[in-house]
Amino acid sequence: MNANLLPTGSAYFLTQQTQEPERHTLTVLVDNEPGVLARVVGLFSARGFNIDSLTVSETEHDKHRSRITVVTVAVPKIIAQIKLQLERLVPVHKVHDLTEEGNYIERELALVKVAGVGENRVEALRLADAFRAQVIDASTESFVFEVTGKSSKVEQFISLMAPIGLVEVVRTGLAAVTRGGEGM
């Protein structure tokens, strides 16, 4: 084939099937103008990308700038497309792929409502203590716990509460930031 070229690196056969899906945490810095969230979310649905978690809030009020943390699962080729498509949106300043850049911390907060009496109440409090969850509301037959941590920890806490009397869960979605003194 390529007579005097090196062996081809062109990846025709590296299509989606041969790549494994990866989970990536992206930070999207945007101007907080009306409809900006709809643009970001609409892009994901229109192009068939996944959203596993989404957290949005204005973080720099003076500049009207918001930070969107989005967790997505896709093969590397699609992850690259997601970033490029996001950067194409006019109000988007910058997209950071924290998973690729590495060295970052992520946290999620959940409010977990558990109902029960007798031994179940004691067990719930014992587990909450082990997970350093706070009791933020209590009645004679229920607790609401606030638990913070990596998604896996939150997940595990919820699954342990299930047999004890889990009523409902609210999760904030993931917040993530790089380690060290540098900002974005």
Place this chain on the structure above:
Amino acid sequence: MAQQMTGAEMVVEALKDQGVEHIFGYPGGAVLPIYDAIFQQGKVRHILVRHEQGATHMAEGYARSTGKCGVVLVTSGPGATNAVTGLTDALLDSIPLVCITGQVPVPLIGSDAFQECDTVGITRSCTKHNYLVKSIEDLPRILHEAFHIATSGRPGPVVIDIPKDVQFAMGTYIKPQAEMSHPTYKPQREGDTEAIRVAVDLMLRAERPVFYTGGGIINSGPEASRNLRELAELTGFPVTSTLMGLGAYPASGGQWLGMLGMHGTYEANMAMHDCDLMICLGARFDDRITGRIDAFSPGSRKIHVDIDPSSINKNIVVDVPIVGDVNLVMEEMIRMWRARTNQPRTEAIAPWWKAIEKWRGVNSLGFTNSSSIIKPQHAIARLYEATKNRDVYITTEVGQHQMWAAQHFHFNEPNRWMTSGGLGTMGYGLPAAIGVQVAHPDALVIDIAGEASVQMTMQEMSTALQYELPVKIFILNNEYMGMVRQWQELLHGGRYSHSYSDALPDFVKLAEAYGGHGIRCADPGELDNAIDEMININKPVIFDCLVSKEENCLPMIPSGKPHNEMILPDTADIGSIIDEKGRVLV
């Protein structure tokens, strides 16, 4: 600089400051203040359409033929929703449009008011960007920003939704800055020099190279077409183009392979498949071009120049991506090539040209002519012969006639070919032709049409008459939605479900009813005279050219097949070619 005026006056003032001479629109309750401002000035000329979709396609034709931004003005609700097709069309073909829509007054937004719709919500995914202007203070900035975004980078449509109370409000108008800058939107124009150097290195070693060019070259301006010609001459490499890029390299040029892709020539597609170096300039590896992805040009290195970073590695993984304006990148390529050698690679690629000559010998655009019935390919060929020495602009609708026009009409200059490529919008051609004629009043503008497509926007004949725009509608009438019928023959056992054009109007009488001129021709012997008659009449003409009914548009890469498995014109039974996997593709 600062001047007090109403929002409506600002719109017109901004249009003047942006150099807009023509706008295409339709009035309604929510844009009346803007229409009043238009009424009271003489600089911006308004073309009244008959349907808002027509306005968008006219603006597209205008933009595509001039390189300027097309401008559309429509009312709220149905005005805006009718514009959606044209906006999507402009997005997919990267046509710069600014579409101003009226909106109900701000306090009524969200109340399901009369003629209210969520215009920014509806158009978010079919525009490059859109705005809802809630305050008069924002209006001047947004108006200028919209033109900047529509025309720079990868061009596209921008919607500005202006509530009626904002149109009435008084505010301070600010003129556009000489150099627009935007805090977040910064398209990259200069290509990376190191990447261009690597690309030129590969070009200097290539033995089977091909330039695969696209609409980006047209969008980059006439200079890009000149640079492409120079680059081709300098290197000696063959050139093919997508549907959108026709005219950038002249069809009369010796290195021209014809269009590539699903209905491209055998030589262009074989060259794409067998090349060792593909230089993609302003094209986007669309599925009509690549055919089967995993068998696309398996032995080649690929260079991809595109101003939109998200186009790179989207469908096809490339070796040398270059983000930038294709014109500037080509300039740099020419400079580097000259610095290294001033010679084309004539000898090194001679065997490659030999192979191409062999493929050319297949004559993939050949067809069996007839003396009793007009073959559609023959009709296009005769139309080309009759008009080739004139200043001619061609638009098309979508379907078989469009592909035959691309194959058999030959373009030697950019901006002369207006067609709906990405979206494939039937009904594009007639309004687009009107837009072209507005921009080029003395040119010959022909819409090569099908009898089915043209009925989708036929009412724009009335616009053509009103503004004395002598567009020619050349209908290849085979009484079928020909491409649908062809695919039914390919995939569905020739069961022609709802693809017959029944109850057709008498197109000659229809032309006359509008005040135009009608011509019908069914005899190959009379075709040339009839075409001359059409050209020489200085008013809108509908030419009803009755052609053979079940002609297939060939050659063709069937869905699910690679470039080297084309259906050629001599294939007897096309119904047994596509396998089960290919059937689900479009």
